[in-house]
Amino acid sequence: MMTVFDCWLNTIASRLVLVVAGIFLQQGIAASQPRILYFGDSISEGWIDAELRPKEAFPALTDSILISTGIQFRSENLGVGGETTLDGLRRIDEQVLSEDPDLVVIAFGSNDYYILGEGQNPRVPLDDFTRHLELMIDKCAGIGINVIVLGIPPLIAERFYIYTPAERFAPFGGVAALHQSYRDAMRNLCREKNVPFVAADFAGMEESLLGFDGVHPLPGGHRAIADSLAAAITATLDAAPSEIPVPPDVHVYPSPFAPSSQEYLVIRVEVKSRSRIRAAIHDSRGRRVRSLDYPVSDSGLHFVLWDGTDDLGVPVASGTYFLQLDVDGAVTSRSIPVVH
Template structure:
């Protein structure tokens, strides 16, 4: 190895990683990937927290079962220092069993923690037409898991834009490009303490 390349190698070796395990909301569905909140977060990290990078392992349509089945592989691949888990919306929209959803999220949290990573659990809320019993139990999964495992919690990813129809694409589910910076800015205060 040439001596001139040593500083670059040392910088790369010291790089720390935020791994995002999410669904279409984190995979920038319907948008160029660079316009999504995760890519915007990566840009912010580069400027405000040099030495940090983002690995986005989000997949559109992903459920908690899919995330739980992939978590070990992604942890090995990226060796993250922080894991953002943004999953569950597709479970809820499909009316899947909430006990299983909770177990899948817990499996991801435990695997991440056991790998040495800090965890930010990002919650979701469901439309009221799913009924109060299901929607409330769905939300409780996030708060109770965060409390039980001592993880950071962002209760509702879409909170800054939820009431603004213009912030969503025609499907009324996925945010437009103009809304993505608001999501990044909403995630940042929950994530920043985990980077210290």
């Protein structure tokens, strides 16, 4: 005969089972929803008139638009103020590829063309900027991650020059011309690679949509970006996944590798299934000088970078080095001539 206490225990147990089942159901639904990452600089992060206001920035506004249309998804804002495409390239493996999102919005550029001092070049020269952006696209596309590139917003040179001397940019035709060359490079690259490109254009309303520095959009500018970006994201998520190109198994470039003028050596490798790539650089005497452990989240193309230094961060000397690449026990090697 069941007591009142026994009935109470059964009721609690039943409710607990329902709660746990509900938690697992919610987790399963969330796992099946597409995941979007916003990967960029201070504009993505949400800096507006020198204040961090992420709720008014385009990632949050884009999310609101998507939610209003009934799209179920998860998202994360990975914007970091002050970063260039080179900084993005340095953290994309850990913060983007390892997360295996369905779509990433790449939004760099506003810091790349900036010149820190008179007589200097842009922080990231135009050719390097294009190369960094292309490699980020290739890294994502190589493992089946959809990519949308967001263009650099417009610029008001008069406001920009209040805080940055115009003389720095004179050798490049002024900041407006330099800024436009980087915008054009992004658009042209995306056209060549058939990657969706969202131009952050303000249709002649720059005066009211850009902040005091002439670079960072105001909330209205972020809203204009979000309107265009939400449409592109919807179209991309609705489209059938594109076929991943099949390159040679391992390709190393540039060759020869000159660390003093080239920032990194690229090791491109294709894996057929979920794997881990372990790369080691050996000198001509067989001594290991650098270990590179690359966590792979899925099959496809992967790009491992070497900056020409050993495990202690010391640049290696000129000579012939050898790459030993281990993909789940399958080992291959390539020679790497290094010149200074």
